[in-house]
Amino acid sequence: MSLPSAPRIQPSILSADFVNMQAELERIASADGVHVDVMDNHFVPNLTFGPRMVERIQAVSPIPLDVHLMIADADRWAPGYAELGAFSVTFHAEAAAEPVALARRLREIGSRAGIALKPGTAVEPYLELLPEFDQLLIMTVEPGFGGQSFMADMMPKLRAARAAADAAGLDVWLQVDGGIALDTIGIAAEAGADTFVAGSAVYGAPDAEAAIAELRAAAAVHAH
Numbered sequence: 001m002s003l004p005s006a007p008r009i010q011p012s013i014l015s016a017d018f019v020n021m022q023a024e025l026e027r028i029a030s031a032d033g034v035h036v037d038v039m040d041n042h043f044v045p046n047l048t049f050g051p052r053m054v055e056r057i058q059a060v061s062p063i064p065l066d067v068h069l070m071i072a073d074a075d076r077w078a079p080g081y082a083e084l085g086a087f088s089v090t091f092h093a094e095a096a097a098e099p100v101a102l103a104r105r106l107r108e109i110g111s112r113a114g115i116a117l118k119p120g121t122a123v124e125p126y127l128e129l130l131p132e133f134d135q136l137l138i139m140t141v142e143p144g145f146g147g148q149s150f151m152a153d154m155m156p157k158l159r160a161a162r163a164a165a166d167a168a169g170l171d172v173w174l175q176v177d178g179g180i181a182l183d184t185i186g187i188a189a190e191a192g193a194d195t196f197v198a199g200s201a202v203y204g205a206p207d208a209e210a211a212i213a214e215l216r217a218a219a220a221v222h223a224h
């Protein structure tokens with residue numbers, strides 16, 4: 001399978017109509033992946049769905065699944081999502097006891113391995129672990145809810161990650177999630193992001209495919 005090239009746009013189904021998920025997935029068939037937010041009402045205050053729903057999404061989705069686990073005890077639960085066939089599984093650094101061992105397990109099962117950092121978590125301790133990961137997610141909102149404002153003060157974390165990845169010659173995807181829209185995507189791209197999650201900016205638009213194309217074009221202007 002050839003990998004989608006940057007800039008990659010991954011709409012978040014958190015902003016989709018959960019009761020009509022299959023149709024909602026068809027609306028974003030031109031995107032590079034579907035971002036699937038799993039929340040456990042514990043690691044974050046919100047609750048979405050678990051493995052049975054993700055299994056059905058995997059079965060019907062026209063595009064690869066980028067699973068974002070906002071759940072406690074990732075060491076225990078993340079491998080199950082890789083076993084469902086998800087293209088990529090991202091767990092939170094704050095929720096994993098042994099992130100490197102977990103990343104190796106996810107890759108062994110056949111998924112790409114991602115690690116996510118909440119806004120309050122420094123990136124520096126994770127830079128030396130980048131070779132163990134296929135993706136680093138810098139959250140640009142406090143995880144839990146869609147429709148929040150983009151935190152531009154996360155850009156130094158992205159710049160540090162971009163510099164470390166480039167210096168080491170790593171092809172690790174640098175993903176941003178939270179408040180990504182036409183007026184913010186360029187800021188994140190300029191800081192070094194190459195993979196963009198957008199919930200309300202895509203699902204809130206009358207024409208999701210047009211929104212995806214506009215976001216991709218706006219990110220490309222500032223791409224590294």
Ligand code: DX5
Pocket residue numbers: 012013014015035037068141142143144145146147148177178179180197198199200201
């Ligand atoms: C928030 C989720 C995001 C959310 C983004 O915790 O991780 O993926 O759907 O939504 P927007 O793009 O509306 O900020």
Ligand code: ZN
Pocket residue numbers: 012035036037068177197
């Ligand atoms: Zn997310």
